[in-house]
Amino acid sequence: MTVIVRELRRGDPVDAAGFARIRHQALPFMLFTPESIAYDLEQAHPDSHYQPLLAEEDGELIGTAQVGLVHDSPEPGQGYVNVYVHPERTGRGAGSLLARSAEDRLAALDATRLHAWVLDAPAYRAFAEKRGYRAARSAHFLRLDLTNGSLPPLRTPPPGVELRTAADFADDPRPLFTLDAETLLDEPSDVDREFTDYEAWLTETWHHPLLSHELTTVALVDGRPAAFSAARTDGGTRYGTVMTGTGRAFRGRGLAKLAKNDSLHRARAAGFTDAFTGNDTGNGPMLAINKWFGYEICATEVKYVRDLG
DSSP states (O other): OOEEEEEOOTTOHHHHHHHHHHHHHHOTTSOOOHHHHHHHHHTOOGGGTOOOEEEEETTEEEEEEEEEEOTTOSSTTEEEEEEEEOGGGTTSSHHHHHHHHHHHHHHHTTOOEEEEEEESSHHHHHHHHHTTOEEEEEEEEEEEETTSOOSOOOOOOOTTEEEEEGGGGTTOOHHHHHHHHHHHTTSOOSSOOOOOOHHHHIIIIITOTTBOTTTOEEEEETTEEEEEEEEEEOSSSEEEEEEEEEOGGGTTSSHHHHHHHHHHHHHHHTTOOEEEEEEETTOHHHHHHHHHHTOEEEEEEEEEEEEOO
16 A cells, blocks of 8 residues: 655546535534635635645545645745545554655745644654654544524614624625724734735635635614624534624623624524534633534644754
């Protein structure tokens, strides 16, 4: 049996479907589709040097890696490599080959620090530590069963507050870009990021094939977007909240909870059965909100970091 590593081929539906299938098996609490995999590669910012890699054993795709630079970080040289192998194909060297190939690519791009998410299990953590990575922050994956009818009831918005969907901003989404950029600054992360490029945001966020404009809820205060809950779907029964935030001037009023509850009710009414989200383990306020909704932790991942000398 021979394992090789190669690039995911642009425009190849078999490669995209294989990548999505492996990621779904390894990370069932994140949303991937062949269309989203292909879109991410085709629309990646040139400065990100993004390139998915595949591990192949005698013609069978068994492993994946996402590799690139954090192009929108004010600190240059930040790279990322996220390796996941099909759970039934581990122990064949695919993970090591993917990691080595990714690290070589990033070193050639003058990356000085590599970031990798690893599931919080002894074997995965040992794999990262053996390669010289050190543990940093951690995050939880959470799941909510939308079929059990346990969602909090919908509330009537207080005076001056209106709930809309992202679809209502189809003609001009810039106000949502402004709000997203502001809330990103407070998102827990080891890498600072800045949303300053509106056109890049349109490509990477607004037009992404997984984003549901109809299920993304925006809370307006006196006509101004103040909080939002952004939703993605996989075209089947799975729904994911990828960002929930409130503008700094409007915090402490329960607007994020109001927006997210509206989005969850919309998702359930549309036939979605499983809701997923993720939170940094140190993000107590958002973890409390999700616990109030009934989310339960289903897995934990750890960010590992390695400096390149």
